Every structure is written in C-alpha cells, then in structure tokens.
Amino acid sequence: MITELSIRNFAIIDEMKISFAEGLNVITGETGAGKSILIGAMSLLLGERASVDIIRSHEDSAMVEAFFEIEGRNDLKEMLKEMGFHVGNELILKRIISRTGKNRVFVDGQLATLGMLSAISTSLVNICGQHEHQIILNAEKHIDILDNFGDLEQLRSEYTELYNQYLALSGKLRQLLEVNKTREERGEFLRFHLKEIEDAGIRIGEDDQLQEEKRVLNNVQKLLEYADGAHDVLYGKAGSVLEGLRSINSNVREIKKIDRTLSLSEKDLDAVYYQLEEAALALRNYKKNLSYDPTRLEAIDDRLELLSRLKRKYGRTLEDVLQKKTEIEQELKTIDSVDEEIDLLLAEVEDLKANMLGKAQMLSARRRETAALLKKEIEEEIHALRMEKATFEVMFAEATPDQGGLPFHSRGVDQVEFYLTTNVGEVPKPLNRIASGGELSRIMLAMKKVLAGTGSVGTLVFDEVDSGIGGATAEDVGRKLSDASKDHQVLCITHLPQIACFGDRHYRVSKTVVGEKTVTSVDVLSEDERLNEITRMLGGTELTEKTREHAREMLVMSRVKK
Numbered sequence: 001m002i003t004e005l006s007i008r009n010f011a012i013i014d015e016m017k018i019s020f021a022e023g024l025n026v027i028t029g030e031t032g033a034g035k036s037i038l039i040g041a042m043s044l045l046l047g048e049r050a051s052v053d054i055i056r057s058h059e060d061s062a063m064v065e066a067f068f069e070i071e072g073r074n075d076l077k078e079m080l081k082e083m084g085f086h087v088g089n090e091l092i093l094k095r096i097i098s099r100t101g102k103n104r105v106f107v108d109g110q111l112a113t114l115g116m117l118s119a120i121s122t123s124l125v126n127i128c129g130q131h132e133h134q135i136i137l138n139a140e141k142h143i144d145i146l147d148n149f150g151d152l153e154q155l156r157s158e159y160t161e162l163y164n165q166y167l168a169l170s171g172k173l174r175q176l177l178e179v180n181k182t183r184e185e186r187g188e189f190l191r192f193h194l195k196e197i198e199d200a201g202i203r204i205g206e207d208d209q210l211q212e213e214k215r216v217l218n219n220v221q222k223l224l225e226y227a228d229g230a231h232d233v234l235y236g237k238a239g240s241v242l243e244g245l246r247s248i249n250s251n252v253r254e255i256k257k258i259d260r261t262l263s264l265s266e267k268d269l270d271a272v273y274y275q276l277e278e279a280a281l282a283l284r285n286y287k288k289n290l291s292y293d294p295t296r297l298e299a300i301d302d303r304l305e306l307l308s309r310l311k312r313k314y315g316r317t318l319e320d321v322l323q324k325k326t327e328i329e330q331e332l333k334t335i336d337s338v339d340e341e342i343d344l345l346l347a348e349v350e351d352l353k354a355n356m357l358g359k360a361q362m363l364s365a366r367r368r369e370t371a372a373l374l375k376k377e378i379e380e381e382i383h384a385l386r387m388e389k390a391t392f393e394v395m396f397a398e399a400t401p402d403q404g405g406l407p408f409h410s411r412g413v414d415q416v417e418f419y420l421t422t423n424v425g426e427v428p429k430p431l432n433r434i435a436s437g438g439e440l441s442r443i444m445l446a447m448k449k450v451l452a453g454t455g456s457v458g459t460l461v462f463d464e465v466d467s468g469i470g471g472a473t474a475e476d477v478g479r480k481l482s483d484a485s486k487d488h489q490v491l492c493i494t495h496l497p498q499i500a501c502f503g504d505r506h507y508r509v510s511k512t513v514v515g516e517k518t519v520t521s522v523d524v525l526s527e528d529e530r531l532n533e534i535t536r537m538l539g540g541t542e543l544t545e546k547t548r549e550h551a552r553e554m555l556v557m558s559r560v561k562k
Contacts, residue, residue: 001458001489002125004067009056011037013520018507024485026503027493027522028533033509034520035493039127039463042066046125047118050097065094068124073458076123080107083116093121127461128448136418136444137432143367143416146394149451150370155363156411162356163410169352173345176338183335190328190335193314197325200310202318207307214300220292227287235280242280245273360413367414368396374450381446385480386473387439393419393428442469445477449484460484462492466499474498478558497537497551501558506530531555 007016012034029035041064044050055062070076071089080087086108094106095117105112107120136145147156179186216223234241249269255262311317314324334341371394378392397415398407407413419428422439431443445465462481466474478499484490485504494500506525511518525533531551532543538554539547 002066002068002491005038005042006063006065007038007041008063009059010041010062010064011054011056011520012511012518013037013041014056014517016520016522018522019524020489020491021505022485022489023504024482024490024492024502025505025507026500027491027507027509028495028500028537029509030511031495033511035509036463037520038509038522039461039493042125042461043127044095044097045093045117046121046127047114050095050103052097052099052101055097055099060100061096061098063094063096065092067092068458070124070458076120079120079123083107083112083120085110085112091120091124093117125459125461126448127463128444128465136440136447139417139430139432142394142418143411143414145418145447145451146367146370146374146416147411149374150366152363152366152370155359155366159356159359159363159412160410162352162359163408166349166352166356169345169349173342173349176342176345179335180338180342183338187332187335190332194325194328194332197310197314197321197328200306202307202310202321204318204322207304207311207318210300210304210307214297214304217293217297217300220290224287224290227283227290231280231283231287234276234283242273242276245269245276249273357408357413360408363412364396364414367412367416371396371416377450378443378446381449381480382442385442385446385476387422387442389424390420390422390439391428392443395419395428439468442473442477445480449480459489459491462490462494465492466494466496470496471498478502482558495537497534497554500537501534501551501554506533508533 001022002020005016005018005020007013009015018038027035027038040054044054044064045066068091069089070091076091077087080091092106092108096104096106098104105114105117107116147153228236232240249266252262252264252266252269256266307318310321314321375392375394379390382390382392395417397417399409399413399415400407418431420431420439420443421428445462448460448462465477465481469477474496475498478496479502481490481492481499482502492499492503500506507522508525508529509520509522511520513519523529531548534551534554535543535548538551
C-alpha cells in the first residue's frame, strides 16, 4: 500500500506531504481546491505522459514521490529483482518533470526508465476515474476483463502462441501457393539468368587481373624502354654496374693479400654481385616476354565488358554476381519442390489449426463458465447499490472470420460484450448505450469490487465514483467502498457526505492565497474537524446546529454499518 505521497511544484501545489493509512482514506474539499490534482500527481507515477504545463508557475521542475509498503508482494519483488533494483519491504518511486525536458525517474534512488516505472506502479496502484470508465464502456476491452476475472491468462497465452504459429505458417503457405501459380514462368525466367551467369564462367578477382593485363599491353613500349635502360645500366654496356663490381671485388682481394685488417667481406661483395646479376637476367627475360598483342587486348576488352554487364545486372562485384547465382539456384530448388512443400505445409497447418481450435473452444467454454460467475457477483453488487432490478449479461458472439474464413482471432473464437438493463421487462443493451452517469459509477464500483479480488494491486484510487448519485444510493456506495477497503487500501475523492462518513481516515484539501501565491494544502482531520467537514458538505454555506447533529448521526451510523 502507499504510505506517503510527496508533491512539489505541481499545478497549484507548492509543497505537500500526505501520509495514508490502511482501509478507506476519503479526500474532500471545496470545488477547485485541488482534489483532482492529487490524482494527476499519482498518475505521473503510473507512467502517464507529462507536460511542462503541470509545473507550477515560475518554477523549473515538478516532483512526485511515493513510499510503498510491499511486504508479502513476492511477485513485485521478483519483478524488481529482474530489473536490477534493490529488494526490500519498502519501495520509493519518484518522478521529476523539468521545463528543460530532462525528465527523470527513480526507483529506490536508482535511475530508471518510464517503462520500468509504469510496470512497477501499475501493479501497486489502480486509479478508477474517467479513463477507467472509458475502458468499461469499450466493448473491445470486455473480453480482457472477463479473462482477467477468470484467471484465464495462461490458457489464453497458450492459444495465442498457437494462433501466432498458425499465422506464420499460413503466410508461408500463401507465398508458396502464389509461387506455384507462376512457377513455370518464374522457373523459365530464373533458368535464363542462371545460364547467363554459368556460361560466363566467372572467377573471383578475374576483373582485377584483366585490368592489370590490359594496363601492361597498353604500355608495352614504355615498359621495354624502362627494362632496356635498367638492363644496360646493370650489365649491357661498358662501365656497367656489374663490371664495376667485378673490379671492386678484384681490388679488395688484392688488398687483403697484403693487409688482413680490412673488414670488408669478400662474401658480402660476391652476394651483392650475384643478386644484381640475377636482377639483370630477370630484366632480360622480362624484355623477351613483352610484346604488343592487339588480338589479346581486344579479347580482354570484350571480357571486361561482359563482366561489367553482369555486375550492372546482378551486383556491384563478381562476388555479388556469384551470390546471385546461388540465390537463383536455391529459388529454383524451391520452385521445383514446391508441390511437395505445399503438401507438407498443408498437413502442418491443418494439424496446428485443429490444436488451435481445440484450445480456443476450451478457452471459450471456460469463458462461459466465468461469465456466469461474473454475472452473479456483479448483479449482487449492483443490487446492493440500489439497482435492484438491474440485470447484467455477458453476451457472446462468434468472432469475425479470418482471411481463410475461419471464425477466430488473436483472442479466440469469441466476441464478448457487457450488456445491462436497469428495469424489468427491458431487453439488455450494450453497456455504453444504457448506463447513465450515476448507473455507470455504481457499475464501475461493482466491477472494481468484484475484479479487485482477482488482482494483486494493493491500492485502489476512486475519483468521480459519486458522479450522478446521492441520498441512500450514495450511502450504499460508501459502504461498498468500505467493504473493498478490507482487502485493499482505498483512496476516494468524493463530494458526498454519505460516502465521506465511511472513511477510516479523512483528509480535507483546501486552497488559500499566501502573499501573491495560491497554495493548496491537505490536512488529516481530527474527529471534531471531521464533524465540521461533514457538516459543511451537508449544509453548504449555512452550518446550523441541526445540520451538525445530522452530520454526527451520519458518522455514528456509518460506524455501525461498516
């Protein structure tokens, strides 16, 4: 449950700290005092989208922080552990909204993401306001509410997994059937391209080698001149390098006959001589092999043009062209075996469809059992809220057929919608067409009362639950809220004294002007202060002793009726 809520610079709230208790916490105050701002602040902790407009004027940032007790919440502790957070019996959630856009989220003092905050907080707090009313009225959500009530998520998950497999296999089957329609034409087209690549006899790196050979052929005369010049310097003319080296070697030998101290090695000189001699021979042989061949040059140009055409058609490089060849071969293999694949896939799809429909029918049967229980429990609740003649129905219809004509969808074979009639003899109609504001508030409370027992959320927050009701009905709503608070911590914002008097702890929101600032504050009321507040809610501006006595009587009776 939530034990403390701190708010700073949020809307007209300067700074506020509220401690909540177990049971039913009621929040009252004059219209416009800022009661719903508390809900807005708590919504930030549920991951709701935030705007800089919520930041108090002349301030740079707004902050909302909440302390929770989570002892016994092993499911939540496991989630926190998987997210990498410290796990204890207390939890602190904090969110800061900045005008600069640098919004931050903290879980137990550690930076976190908005998604983490939402996952954690929605398992802690459920706010029942206008947004929840819209969910109840949205027929698309009714099947989810039913499955949640019946604890059918595991069975539905098993069906969904089969359904997704079915969609994947059906998609693959459609592709193969499409291929089968055009496979003869496609096969002929692919074989033409395969033959074109195969006939070319491509070798990796061939284009680079041909470009190199072409460059040599186009420069034969220059290469001969360079080779001749180098050969002549080394060997071919008088005074060549090799001739000079022979003279050097001879002189060194003569020196060493006389003076052995010369450190110059004859072997090193011989090695240099032989290396240069080999270089001279290599240049001579190179010249012999150089010749201009216009026929070969033409053949190279033709080959390069063919390779360029293939690269333009099938890829940027010869590797791409050969990869395309592999892909064509694989597609041809698929086309050639498509009949066999279709038969195998058809059998697989039929088996999967049978399993899926069997699971869907099992889910549908469980839903109908659950619907009967949901009807019974909700009718008990709404009858106790002075809608004695109301009938609640869970209506089933077949799902819209899929592309293959089969009646199922991602959630099974059912379409579910909640119907209601409030008067004897009337035909039940869709909930969003029958419920008035007061009826909707009571149905909302009844459903939350019934569904709350199936969830693990520790705190229920009710806003606008008193919309369109009053008198004895409001008293019944207050009693139901008190009943709900036996299993969950309940926070309720209300304008009705009949509801407020059932609170285990009573808070008053008030707005005052301090200097040039409007300041909202929240106070926990003592017994006398609570009596005064109930009196105000009953009597408005005229607070008579009779009204005060009525308020005292209401408080006493509410304790008796709890």
